[in-house]
Amino acid sequence: MTGRCVIIGGGPAGMVAGLLLARAGVAVTVLEKHADFLRDFRGDTVHPSTLDLLDDLGLGERFARLPQYHITEVAFPAGGRQVVFGDLSRLRVRHPYIAMVPQWDLLTLLADAAREEPGFTLRMRTEVTGLVHEGGRVAGVRYRTEDGQDGELRADLTLACDGRWSLARREAGLRVKERRVPFDVWWFRLPRAKEEDLGALIPRVTADRLFIVLPRETHFQIGYIGPKGFDPAFRARGLEPLRREIAEAVPDLAGKVSELTSMDDVKHLDVRLNRLNRWHTDGLLCIGDAAHAMSPVGGVGINLAIQDAVAAATLLAGPLRRGRPTPAALARVRARRLPATAAVQALQRVMHRALVVRVLRGTWSGPPALLLRLLRRFPALSYVPAYLIGVGPRPERAPAFARRDPGKTPAGRATVAE
Known part of the structure; x- marks a missing residue:
């Protein structure tokens, strides 16, 4: 049976x-x-x-x-x-x-x-x-x-x-x-050359934001951590503030931020x-x-x-x-x-x-x-x-x-x- x-x-x-x-x-x-x-x-x-x-x-x-x-x-x-x-x-x-x-x-x-x-x-x-x-x-x-x-x-x-x-x-x-969770995550990617290695998995911090950079075979997967409920304001402000924050938190990726061309490529995770x-x-x-x-x-x-x-x-x-x-x-x-x-x-x-x-x-x-x-x-x-x-x-x-x-x-x- x-x-x-x-x-x-x-x-x-x-x-x-x-x-x-x-x-x-x-x-x-x-x-x-x-x-x-x-x-x-x-x-x-x-x-x-x-x-x-x-x-x-x-x-x-x-x-x-x-x-x-x-x-x-x-x-x-x-x-x-x-x-x-x-x-x-x-x-x-x-x-x-x-x-x-x-x-x-x-x-x-x-x-x-x-x-x-x-x-x-x-x-x-x-x-x-x-x-x-x-x-x-x-x-x-x-x-x-x-x-x-x-x-x-x-x-x-x-x-x-x-x-x-x-x-x-x-x-x-x-x-x-x-x-209660006080934050959400916004995921996006930037290109990665095969030889690029940012080392260990290290949280990257700006004045009031946190980034997680995950190396993948062809790109970096990046998590932007911000306060819960921030998604409407985050999208309304557009790409430039996000590009500046990436360059500040992860200087090695500053030359790649122009590859991020649309907020549609940034996916919101309700944590x-x-x-x-x-x-x-x-x-x-x-x-x-x-x-x-x-x-x-x-x-x-x-x-x-x-x-x-x-x-x-x-x-x-x-x-x-x-x-x-x-x-x-x-x-x-x-x-x-x-x-x-x-x-x-x-x-x-x-x-x-x-x-x-x-x-x-x-x-x-x-x-x-x-x-x-x-x-x-x-x-x-x-x-x-x-x-x-x-x-x-x-x-x-x-x-x-x-x-x-x-x-x-x-x-x-x-x-x-x-």
């Missing part, structure tokens, strides 16, 4: 959960409303814990062939110097770095691997429009295809991986607790930090951003979502193979993942107060003097933040049923509905 699982959303959590459950012999259908994975300015950081997972799944060699840039240090500007806050090269892991990889490349890799499993189906251009309720439980989803066809898909488990604005959690009546009180109802489980929206500080959101997916597959594969997971089985996923989620969110809130809020108020004068003295005297202390960022407080390893040798021949081909 094998249960059926429908997954809402083909993001990192949905694709990892789909791949692992399919390898467990569960019949899985992933519904993704878009026609492809090509969307700008999604989380593109792949941390050491996720790189280890890809190795366990037999996908490490495929991933290594993707275009990528490696970050080994996170640093703070301090008195014209940089002080390494997190040195990932000190981590005792197989991949002591953060890999910057376009998320669409990662998702395509995961989708291709899942298609090799006979029980996996990926349906693109298929938007979930509601939940099917039956006998007091969620029994599947209603959906609409791109050409306007409506339908229902019944399932023993519906896994909601549909992000911070999750329709599934709203329809299920699951309540989310919001934490949220929240968490569901309860992640499930009978027949439905929320994971990833649907269960807990993360701040972009540390770039850990994608990796926490993937860890949720691994935990869900590990704990629910057996119940799904036997038929229908009980509410108690679903609750065990939250119990396993909540401590790590809460710890990371607490750390992010500390970073909001210690760095972002002080910069936006114009009171930032550098990291605390005691912290600087400790890091300069004892560089090995940079291992701790590197571990929290790169590995996390509760890393998940691939369950035995999902592990593969890179050279292993897949047992069959999956059904794919494009």
